[in-house]
Every structure is written in structure tokens, then in C-alpha cells.
Amino acid sequence: MDLASFPRIQLAHLPTPLEPLEALSRHLGGPDIYVKRDDCAGLAGGGNKTRKLEFLMADALEQGADTIVTVGATQSNHVRQTIAATVKLGLQAEVLLETAVVRDDDYAGNGNVLLDNLMGATIHHCEPGENLDVQGHALADELASDGANTYFIPTGGSNVIGALGYVDCADEILGQAGEMGLGVDAIVVASGSQGTQAGLLVGLANAGSEIPVYGICVSRSGAELEELVFELAKKTADFAGVTAPILPGSVMCDGGYYAPGYGQPNDGMIKAVTLCARRVRPVNPL
Numbered sequence: 001m002d003l004a005s006f007p008r009i010q011l012a013h014l015p016t017p018l019e020p021l022e023a024l025s026r027h028l029g030g031p032d033i034y035v036k037r038d039d040c041a042g043l044a045g046g047g048n049k050t051r052k053l054e055f056l057m058a059d060a061l062e063q064g065a066d067t068i069v070t071v072g073a074t075q076s077n078h079v080r081q082t083i084a085a086t087v088k089l090g091l092q093a094e095v096l097l098e099t100a101v102v103r104d105d106d107y108a109g110n111g112n113v114l115l116d117n118l119m120g121a122t123i124h125h126c127e128p129g130e131n132l133d134v135q136g137h138a139l140a141d142e143l144a145s146d147g148a149n150t151y152f153i154p155t156g157g158s159n160v161i162g163a164l165g166y167v168d169c170a171d172e173i174l175g176q177a178g179e180m181g182l183g184v185d186a187i188v189v190a191s192g193s194q195g196t197q198a199g200l201l202v203g204l205a206n207a208g209s210e211i212p213v214y215g216i217c218v219s220r221s222g223a224e225l226e227e228l229v230f231e232l233a234k235k236t237a238d239f240a241g242v243t244a245p246i247l248p249g250s251v252m253c254d255g256g257y258y259a260p261g262y263g264q265p266n267d268g269m270i271k272a273v274t275l276c277a278r279r280v281r282p283v284n285p286l
């Protein structure tokens with residue numbers, strides 16, 4: 001595999017730090033937890049979609065696109081990072097937001113939506129139920145028939161091109177862990193559109209690493225997600241020229257955390273987020 005042979009543009013601040021969560025690890029009584037700070041990737045608030053966009057946007061530019069079309073749920077981090085990338089590159093952004101979570105507060109106007117609007121994207125809305133990528137493609141076709149050179153990015157930027165960002169990230173993690181003298185027993189990721197988990201699996205397989213990757217489902221059952229991650233990982237390995245096999249048994253997804261549904265908090269989640277917010281400081285700051 002030679003990742004350098006794929007078109008890529010620099011959008012992320014890399015490498016992102018790999019930091020110990022000392023107080024949290026101590027509070028929980030172990031294991032030693034480290035966080036890969038992809039929230040520091042640097043694109044209008046950061047996040048994991050930026051690594052994918054380095055490859056996707058390079059492909060879009062190679063194809064002569066002037067308009068990027070993408071899709072997501074109302075508070076999509078992917079949509080916000082994609083819009084930021086278009087601003088940076090001087091492209092138009094047309095996004096389709098699905099009203100997947102209905103709430104009676106200002107959910108539909110704050111957070112990422114505030115930034116999406118601030119950055120000047122054209123926002124379209126649709127109801128849930130239909131296939132969002134199909135609707136996004138239809139929007140792209142419509143814009144193309146009006147003369148735009150469109151480039152469509154699917155949900156979460158998770159196709160074989162976007163997943164290359166996390167193939168590369170696997171190497172980054174292995175390199176940092178090596179420098180820090182750190183033995184990694186497991187990698188845990190939130191997993192939705194599959195590109196992050198699939199990319200890491202391919203990158204680790206390519207490096208001959210046997211570190212297990214656990215995907216925590218944000219939007220579907222474990223069995224369903226395992227199948228989707230496996231499919232994308234196989235396709236990504238083919239695309240990237242990785243010859244190491246992707247074994248079905250290496251794809252592990254846990255659907256036990258996302259109740260009552262996508263984008264909806266539960267008591268355990270609020271407790272966990274609060275705990276993290278209060279227990280991440282270094283134990284001996286001086």
C-alpha cells in the first residue's frame with residue numbers, strides 16, 4: 001500500500017495529540033485510558049471527518065468540482081466540517097439535512113447548524129425515512145442540470161476514499177504509541193457511518209498490528225453495523241492496495257449504548273460525559 005499515491009490536500013492539523021486521561025483512569029480504577037485528540041484536527045471546531053475530507057476534497061478538486069453536495073442529520077459534525085473545507089478551498093457547499101431528531105428546544109438552530117449558516121452554506125431539509133444518500137444524489141443531479149460541477153460526498157464522508165483518512169490515522173497512532181513506549185490493548189471508537197472504524201481496521205491490518213478495535217454504535221444494532229463495517233473495510237483494503245486480509249472476526253460493534261435512538265441522550269451517557277468533563281485533568285498539574 002502506498003497512501004502517498006492518492007491525491008490529498010492538507011486540511012487537518014496532524015498529528016493530533018495522543019493524551020493520557022490520568023484522573024479519569026485513576027477514578028475508574030484502570031485501565032489506562034488515552035484519547036486521540038481528533039477534536040483538535042482544526043477545521044471549524046475539529047472532528048474525525050477532517051481526515052476523510054483531506055482525500056475527498058482532493059478528489060473533488062481533481063474532478064474539477066465547484067460545488068460540494070453532502071448530507072447528514074441536523075447536527076451533523078460531518079456537514080459542518082465539510083462546509084468549513086469548502087470555505088477554505090473556495091467551493092460552494094449545498095447540504096441536505098435530515099430531521100432525524102425532533103426536539104422542542106433550539107436543537108435545530110444552535111451548535112453545528114449555527115456554524116453551517118455562519119459559513120454560508122445553502123441548506124436544504126428533508127424528513128427521515130427515505131435513503132439520505134439517494135436524496136443527496138438527486139440534489140446533486142438537480143444542481144448539475146443547472147450547470148454546477150457537483151461532487152457528492154455520502155453520509156459521514158464514509159466511502160473508500162474518505163476511509164483512507166483513518167487508514168493513515170492507524171499509522172499515526174502506532175507511531176505515537178511506539179514513541180511513547182505505550183502498549184495499546186484496544187482502540188475504542190464511536191461508530192456510525194463506518195469510515196473511521198473500517199479505515200482503522202485496514203490501517204492496522206496493513207501494519208500487521210493485532211490491536212482490536214471496538215466500535216460503539218451510535219445509530220444501529222451491533223450486528224447490522226458489523227456487516228456494514230466489514231463491507232467497507234474490505235472495499236477500502238482493495239482500493240488502497242492492502243493485501244493483508246480483513247477478517248470478519250476483527251469487526252466488533254456494540255449496540256448497547258445508543259438507546260433510545262440516534263442523537264438522543266440517555267442517563268448513562270450524561271453521567272459518562274459529565275464524568276469525563278470533570279476527570280480529565282492531569283493528576284499532578286505542577
Ligand SMILES: *Cc1c(COP(=O)(O)O)cnc(C)c1O
Pocket residue numbers: 047048077078156158190191192193194195196197
Ligand atoms: C461522525 C462521528 C463519529 C462516527 O464516525 P464514522 O466514521 O461516521 O463512523 C464518531 N464521533 C463523532 C463525534 C462523529 O462526528
